Amino acid sequence: xxxxEHESKPARDRSQVTIIDIARMAGVSKKTVxxxxxxxxxxxxxxxxxxxEIIAETGFTxxxxxxxxxxxxxxLVGLVYDNPSPQYVVNMQRGILDTLGDTAFQLVLRPCDRxxxxxxxxxxxxxxxxxxxxxxxxxxxxxxxxxAEILREEECDYVRIASLELDVPSRSIRTHxxxxxxxxxxxxxxxxxxxxxxxxxPKTFRSAHERLSGFRxxxxxxxxxxxxxxxxxxxxxxxxxxxxxxxLLNRRDRPTAIFAGNDEMAVGVYVAxxxxxLRIPEDLSIVGFDDTPISxxxxxxxxxxxxxxxxxxxxxxxxxxxxxxxxxxxxxxQSFQLExxxxxxxxxx
Amino acid sequence: xxxxEHESKPARDRSQVTIIDIARMAGVSKKTVxxxxxxxxxxxxxxxxxxxEIIAETGFTxxxxxxxxxxxxxxLVGLVYDNPSPQYVVNMQRGILDTLGDTAFQLVLRPCDRxxxxxxxxxxxxxxxxxxxxxxxxxxxxxxxxxAEILREEECDYVRIASLELDVPSRSIRTHxxxxxxxxxxxxxxxxxxxxxxxxxPKTFRSAHERLSGFRxxxxxxxxxxxxxxxxxxxxxxxxxxxxxxxLLNRRDRPTAIFAGNDEMAVGVYVAxxxxxLRIPEDLSIVGFDDTPISxxxxxxxxxxxxxxxxxxxxxxxxxxxxxxxxxxxxxxQSFQLExxxxxxxxxx
DNA sequence: CTGAAAGCGCTTACAG
DNA sequence: CTGAAAGCGCTTACAG
Numbered sequence: 001x002x003x004x005e006h007e008s009k010p011a012r013d014r015s016q017v018t019i020i021d022i023a024r025m026a027g028v029s030k031k032t033v034x035x036x037x038x039x040x041x042x043x044x045x046x047x048x049x050x051x052x053e054i055i056a057e058t059g060f061t062x063x064x065x066x067x068x069x070x071x072x073x074x075x076l077v078g079l080v081y082d083n084p085s086p087q088y089v090v091n092m093q094r095g096i097l098d099t100l101g102d103t104a105f106q107l108v109l110r111p112c113d114r115x116x117x118x119x120x121x122x123x124x125x126x127x128x129x130x131x132x133x134x135x136x137x138x139x140x141x142x143x144x145x146x147x148a149e150i151l152r153e154e155e156c157d158y159v160r161i162a163s164l165e166l167d168v169p170s171r172s173i174r175t176h177x178x179x180x181x182x183x184x185x186x187x188x189x190x191x192x193x194x195x196x197x198x199x200x201x202p203k204t205f206r207s208a209h210e211r212l213s214g215f216r217x218x219x220x221x222x223x224x225x226x227x228x229x230x231x232x233x234x235x236x237x238x239x240x241x242x243x244x245x246x247x248l249l250n251r252r253d254r255p256t257a258i259f260a261g262n263d264e265m266a267v268g269v270y271v272a273x274x275x276x277x278l279r280i281p282e283d284l285s286i287v288g289f290d291d292t293p294i295s296x297x298x299x300x301x302x303x304x305x306x307x308x309x310x311x312x313x314x315x316x317x318x319x320x321x322x323x324x325x326x327x328x329x330x331x332x333x334q335s336f337q338l339e340x341x342x343x344x345x346x347x348x349x
Numbered sequence: 350x351x352x353x354e355h356e357s358k359p360a361r362d363r364s365q366v367t368i369i370d371i372a373r374m375a376g377v378s379k380k381t382v383x384x385x386x387x388x389x390x391x392x393x394x395x396x397x398x399x400x401x402e403i404i405a406e407t408g409f410t411x412x413x414x415x416x417x418x419x420x421x422x423x424x425l426v427g428l429v430y431d432n433p434s435p436q437y438v439v440n441m442q443r444g445i446l447d448t449l450g451d452t453a454f455q456l457v458l459r460p461c462d463r464x465x466x467x468x469x470x471x472x473x474x475x476x477x478x479x480x481x482x483x484x485x486x487x488x489x490x491x492x493x494x495x496x497a498e499i500l501r502e503e504e505c506d507y508v509r510i511a512s513l514e515l516d517v518p519s520r521s522i523r524t525h526x527x528x529x530x531x532x533x534x535x536x537x538x539x540x541x542x543x544x545x546x547x548x549x550x551p552k553t554f555r556s557a558h559e560r561l562s563g564f565r566x567x568x569x570x571x572x573x574x575x576x577x578x579x580x581x582x583x584x585x586x587x588x589x590x591x592x593x594x595x596x597l598l599n600r601r602d603r604p605t606a607i608f609a610g611n612d613e614m615a616v617g618v619y620v621a622x623x624x625x626x627l628r629i630p631e632d633l634s635i636v637g638f639d640d641t642p643i644s645x646x647x648x649x650x651x652x653x654x655x656x657x658x659x660x661x662x663x664x665x666x667x668x669x670x671x672x673x674x675x676x677x678x679x680x681x682x683q684s685f686q687l688e689x690x691x692x693x694x695x696x697x698x
Numbered sequence: 699c700t701g702a703a704a705g706c707g708c709t710t711a712c713a714g
Numbered sequence: 715c716t717g718a719a720a721g722c723g724c725t726t727a728c729a730g
Contacts, residue, residue, distance in 0.1 A: 369723080379723090379725090386724090411724070412724065416724055416725075418723080418725090419726075
């Protein structure tokens with residue numbers, strides 16, 4: 001380096017093909033090449049074809065840094081999340097990456113902590129600085145209306161994933177948790193259980209509310225009532241599952257079945273049952289939610305509700321990428337099938 | 350839009366502060382401001398201070414897209430991985446993000462599949478197109494010498510995380526798996542076990558080899574031998590743990606303890622033991638490796654080796670960011686303490 | 699130690 | 715439907 005500072009060597013000078021080379025080879029202007037790249041309809045079909053051929057021959061790919069600078073918008077898609085479950089996070093990432101694939105778009109991770117007072121401002125600075133193409137929000141941050149307002153203020157496109165519709169349809173992906181909980185209720189009702197307990201997640205999570213109300217209405221359609229004294233609040237954690245279940249199982253009128261709001265807590269119920277000397281499923285049936293890997297590895301294998309997280313991630317990214325292309329089919333992108341996975345933790349009374 | 354195509358609106362025209370504004374306010378040239386931003390030593394202390402003050406006052410942050418274009422190098426750090434364990438992946442991401450924090454650098458995900466013939470070329474196109482600041486490779490892709498060669502060819506900086514040193518020290522982070530396996534061996538030997546089985550990972554993984562040889566030498570230092578007939582190869586999966594353990598436990602001279610190469614397989618050993626009618630730890634002691642969440646939730650809780658994945662991720666990112674700053678301390682960045690977590694799956698014979 | 703000019707590779711704004 | 719000019723906000727290369 002002739003001058004100073006920057007320590008890292010510049011990338012190899014493999015005289016890269018640029019839009020100028022393509023323009024010259026096709027005998028058109030840069031702008032026309034640019035139009036082809038950006039799929040403008042305002043190019044004669046013949047011209048477009050020629051340019052496309054040359055692009056294919058040369059293997060040219062437009063420089064994303066240059067495009068980002070000119071567009072004032074980068075090719076990053078930000079995932080803003082606070083869900084602590086590794087399985088959930090990884091599945092979501094996989095789904096988004098399925099859609100992003102080998103496009104120019106890159107997935108950038110932005111974990112956050114709602115406990116941090118500045119968390120919203122951190123998201124804002126990310127947006128202002130990096131001008132992402134869009135943001136995908138998962139529960140529970142997706143439920144933060146103030147954050148959504150900030151994104152709108154900064155004119156950043158986004159999609160909110162949640163258990164119910166929180167925003168306009170084009171910015172929402174619903175996960176239909178209530179429906180999954182209904183399936184759990186039907187299963188237990190059909191097995192003849194009457195005294196059924198439920199450990200729901202923290203009330204600050206919409207999913208906890210949706211699963212609770214879905215479970216309740218599911219029981220009601222079988223003429224059963226979800227007894228208030230058998231409905232307790234957990235924290236979606238293993239430990240809270242243990243303590244909540246211990247409370248339920250210590251009652252003289254203990255339930256014969258417990259539906260836990262997620263698998264983590266369901267596994268906690270196993271521990272509480274063992275401590276109480278109860279056999280699963282002979283003395284206690286257990287249903288979880290999420291179908292995390294542990295549900296198939298624990299003994300006995302856990303009956304649980306599978307939520308198609310990866311598909312949800314795929315759909316969220318689709319929504320972002322297809323925006324305005326007219327090809328998005330909101331209906332299709334927003335209908336997910338939950339599934340009850342019946343294993344060996346449930347049995348008829 | 351006056352002309353055509355691009356559907357998304359340009360970002361808000363909040364006349365953003367640029368390097369020109371800062372230069373004007375400080376009464377210096379753009380280049381001098383640039384020098385301050387890039388921490389060039391070639392600026393008079395007084396000038397630097399003044400510029401820094403103005404930067405702080407205005408809240409100016411240099412535009413990463415513009416810098417990337419001019420530098421021919423982006424502010425992305427790519428994580429290239431193929432490890433299927435969600436827990437591992439998430440911990441690694443967390444560690445890297447700990448270091449990246451609120452810097453201009455962003456973490457970009459590049460999962461890959463070594464089964465895919467083109468996987469190396471996909472990594473190459475990512476690099477050529479996005480010109481990342483650096484790449485972090487985790488096992489097993491980190492062990493692919495051909496891939497490393499491609500990165501060097503493209504002059505892309507990288508750090509390889511592996512259970513042994515595969516590259517020059519400044520591009521390596523060692524995880525010392527052998528040492529962890531030695532601790533497992535010592536633990537079982539001290540409990541008086543003599544007939545000890547080992548289910549190791551696939552031979553294509555260096556970690557499998559390291560854990561095996563560490564375990565063997567650990568036993569040897571207690572005068573014990575790892576019997577070849579009690580050493581079987583698994584696939585690091587739950588199912589392979591079940592089948593490998595079944596084979597070991599069906600022997601008439603079955604082992605009194607099994608060390609599994611990871612927790613996934615260790616959990617498989619639980620299932621095989623249950624099927625064989627063996628109690629844990631009364632009839633069989635089990636030790637795992639990784640300390641994944643399931644190890645504390647399964648019954649009885651699993652004794653396992655904890656590998657500080659998050660710290661490893663932190664160190665890898667440190668190595669990348671501090672490159673050339675002279676402040677990196679290779680020694681320190683590469684010494685990790687593994688820890689044996691003794692739970693209830695092991696007992697003396 | 700500092701600066702004026704040219705350039706990174708694209709797109710926008712305008713004109714035809 | 716197409717193009718020449720200006721610009722995105724920085725850094726490099728050169729000069730002093």
